[in-house]
Amino acid sequence: MTRSVSKSATSYGDRQEVPIARLCAMAYRSLIDELHERLAARGYKDVKRSYGFVLLPAREKTKTVNDLALEMGFTKQAASKLVESMRESGYVKLVPNPADARSKFLRLTPKGERLLGHVESIYRELESEWADVLGVKRMESLRGDLERVLRARGEGALPGIRPAW
Amino acid sequence: MTRSVSKSATSYGDRQEVPIARLCAMAYRSLIDELHERLAARGYKDVKRSYGFVLLPAREKTKTVNDLALEMGFTKQAASKLVESMRESGYVKLVPNPADARSKFLRLTPKGERLLGHVESIYRELESEWADVLGVKRMESLRGDLERVLRARGEGALPGIRPAW
DNA sequence: ACTGTTTGGTCAACTGAATTGACTAGAGCT
DNA sequence: AGCTCTAGTCAATTCAGTTGACCAAACAGT
Numbered sequence: 001m002t003r004s005v006s007k008s009a010t011s012y013g014d015r016q017e018v019p020i021a022r023l024c025a026m027a028y029r030s031l032i033d034e035l036h037e038r039l040a041a042r043g044y045k046d047v048k049r050s051y052g053f054v055l056l057p058a059r060e061k062t063k064t065v066n067d068l069a070l071e072m073g074f075t076k077q078a079a080s081k082l083v084e085s086m087r088e089s090g091y092v093k094l095v096p097n098p099a100d101a102r103s104k105f106l107r108l109t110p111k112g113e114r115l116l117g118h119v120e121s122i123y124r125e126l127e128s129e130w131a132d133v134l135g136v137k138r139m140e141s142l143r144g145d146l147e148r149v150l151r152a153r154g155e156g157a158l159p160g161i162r163p164a165w
Numbered sequence: 166m167t168r169s170v171s172k173s174a175t176s177y178g179d180r181q182e183v184p185i186a187r188l189c190a191m192a193y194r195s196l197i198d199e200l201h202e203r204l205a206a207r208g209y210k211d212v213k214r215s216y217g218f219v220l221l222p223a224r225e226k227t228k229t230v231n232d233l234a235l236e237m238g239f240t241k242q243a244a245s246k247l248v249e250s251m252r253e254s255g256y257v258k259l260v261p262n263p264a265d266a267r268s269k270f271l272r273l274t275p276k277g278e279r280l281l282g283h284v285e286s287i288y289r290e291l292e293s294e295w296a297d298v299l300g301v302k303r304m305e306s307l308r309g310d311l312e313r314v315l316r317a318r319g320e321g322a323l324p325g326i327r328p329a330w
Numbered sequence: 331a332c333t334g335t336t337t338g339g340t341c342a343a344c345t346g347a348a349t350t351g352a353c354t355a356g357a358g359c360t
Numbered sequence: 361a362g363c364t365c366t367a368g369t370c371a372a373t374t375c376a377g378t379t380g381a382c383c384a385a386a387c388a389g390t
Contacts, residue, residue, distance in 0.1 A: 021196035023311040024189045031186035102367045133317045146188040152298045
């Protein structure tokens with residue numbers, strides 16, 4: 001169920017310029033869908049779409065649940081639940097912060113590190129498939145331009161990545 | 166570049182290449198957040214993030230609720246609820262399909278047309294702000310390349326735009 | 331026509347990811 | 361000692377989406 005659409009839909013697009021926002025949404029969805037299909041093919045069937053945004057902070061080794069909540073732009077309760085779900089699946093763990101007994105550091109487990117390795121390798125696959133269409137040069141312009149524009153709006157920092165519409 | 170103001174957030178990004186998927190997610194969020202802030206500033210405070218994806222099909226004049234569900238890649242029940250919520254707010258209406266008594270056509274109300282006009286004008290604003298950073302030429306390459314790569318993967322058609330992560 | 335099957339839509343109940351609100355324990359300040 | 365702020369949790373709620381049961385109109389194929 002919930003098949004993705006192909007040619008029947010989206011009669012629009014030949015007519016006039018497609019807004020960048022729309023293209024970014026489509027690109028994001030398309031990449032993330034592919035990522036998770038390929039992860040599943042590699043045996044990771046319990047990885048939710050939101051897990052990806054926890055893996056990188058967890059690699060930092062000094063991020064807390066609260067940091068995560070701030071970066072993702074939602075409440076610490078929500079972040080806590082997400083982390084708990086990943087903890088149950090064995091991808092992350094929480095270790096005490098020696099300098100502050102209230103907070104805990106988010107860490108990858110070995111299983112989580114392996115997962116992150118797969119994610120990165122699949123991203124490389126997907127991006128090289130994009131490069132097959134665009135050419136390496138335009139591909140790197142695309143990445144560079146997106147990053148430049150985002151940093152320009154965020155005073156040098158990349159913005160957070162919130163879920164939902 | 167990267168004055169690395171961002172110690173708290175996203176400390177990553179100076180180190181290695183940011184995945185395209187991540188950049189697209191950030192770009193999408195950033196544009197949509199701005200859109201809704203500016204819509205609110207123009208008096209549209211009851212517009213949900215999902216409404217945008219209904220306005221365009223509604224303009225087509227011959228799209229049904231079911232068409233919408235297929236394009237958005239979720240169930241007709243969900244599409245129906247979304248349309249109902251927009252109907253209650255007065256942005257769309259449903260008119261009978263003379264050729265098939267089961268189905269109804271989605272149509273914009275005058276209020277909905279005005280909203281769509283604002284959305285398009287704000288997108289033009291935002292895209293011209295992007296062009297201030299990138300230059301018009303790179304901006305159009307960006308749009309063109311994104312569209313090209315998406316069409317290549319979708320056999321010529323642009324993919325749907327699903328919500329959620 | 332008479333069936334049987336498919337299609338467009340709705341009603342109702344449920345799920346799950348997020349929210350708000352109330353709370354505890356540790357830190358930090360004066 | 362206080363008084364306040366911060367990190368995290370527990371519990372109840374909201375809300376967008378789902379599944380499942382259903383109906384009426386459309387569309388077969390005899």
